[in-house]
Amino acid sequence: MIKILICCASGSGTSMLMKLTVEKACKASGLDAKVTHSPIAEGKSAATQYDLVFTSPNFLNMFDSAKAAGIKVCPLKNPLSDAEVKQHLQECGFVK
Amino acid sequence: MLKTFVEKNHYSFHQSFNNWHDAIYYGAEPLLKDGTIDEEYIEQIIQNVETYGPYIIIDPGRVAMPHSTLGGKGVHNTAICFMKVEEPVVFDPEDHSKDARLFFTLAAVNPDEHLTNMMALANMLSTEGLIDDLLEVQNPEDLLKLHEKYFKI
Numbered sequence: 001m002i003k004i005l006i007c008c009a010s011g012s013g014t015s016m017l018m019k020l021t022v023e024k025a026c027k028a029s030g031l032d033a034k035v036t037h038s039p040i041a042e043g044k045s046a047a048t049q050y051d052l053v054f055t056s057p058n059f060l061n062m063f064d065s066a067k068a069a070g071i072k073v074c075p076l077k078n079p080l081s082d083a084e085v086k087q088h089l090q091e092c093g094f095v096k
Numbered sequence: 097m098l099k100t101f102v103e104k105n106h107y108s109f110h111q112s113f114n115n116w117h118d119a120i121y122y123g124a125e126p127l128l129k130d131g132t133i134d135e136e137y138i139e140q141i142i143q144n145v146e147t148y149g150p151y152i153i154i155d156p157g158r159v160a161m162p163h164s165t166l167g168g169k170g171v172h173n174t175a176i177c178f179m180k181v182e183e184p185v186v187f188d189p190e191d192h193s194k195d196a197r198l199f200f201t202l203a204a205v206n207p208d209e210h211l212t213n214m215m216a217l218a219n220m221l222s223t224e225g226l227i228d229d230l231l232e233v234q235n236p237e238d239l240l241k242l243h244e245k246y247f248k249i
């Protein structure tokens with residue numbers, strides 16, 4: 001099982017929408033994943049405990065230290081797009 | 097959900113706005129009128145966008161979801177409010193993928209209700225063709241017609 005973190009500013013709107021999309025995409029790809037969402041302020045420091053982080057492009061640079069620690073961090077332009085999530089999962093090597 | 101917008105008077109239609117601040121204000125106005133939120137909540141949403149940029153765009157060039165924190169100040173009820181604007185609202189003049197014409201303003205105090213609302217919204221917006229149709233609606237009757245078209249069991 002992989003652990004995925006999703007962050008947006010408030011942790012209740014955009015990230016929740018992303019969570020629903022990511023869960024759908026993982027299920028469709030047969031990937032066993034635990035998806036958590038949180039506000040950016042909390043997620044920023046917790047990121048290193050996850051395998052993969054999805055966030056809005058605006059917040060990407062807040063995860064520079066997680067990236068440096070080897071965590072995959074992906075921007076989601078369209079929080080409703082399963083296709084975009086699947087593409088990231090493939091590029092990161094979580095699904096074939 | 098489309099039917100709920102009409103039943104609860106949580107909708108508005110506008111031609112254009114001078115700036116995105118006005119768009120966010122009017123997108124939330126029906127919630128203000130029935131006491132779901134206070135002006136303070138709208139100010140928070142605007143402040144969030146000022147601080148973090150237009151992360152509320154959930155479908156590039158088309159759909160915005162203005163919101164602040166669950167249980168934030170000035171929110172008294174859980175609801176979603178619909179607004180359609182004829183001319184795209186520009187959040188970033190250099191990036192038109194941050195434009196929007198459909199607005200779904202979120203208000204949330206109850207986590208369970210909010211999750212139910214969000215799932216319904218995600219489900220609705222991922223319905224093939226629905227966003228294209230929503231871009232054409234002119235009045236509440238059109239919203240009800242779309243409800244019939246897509247969600248009538």
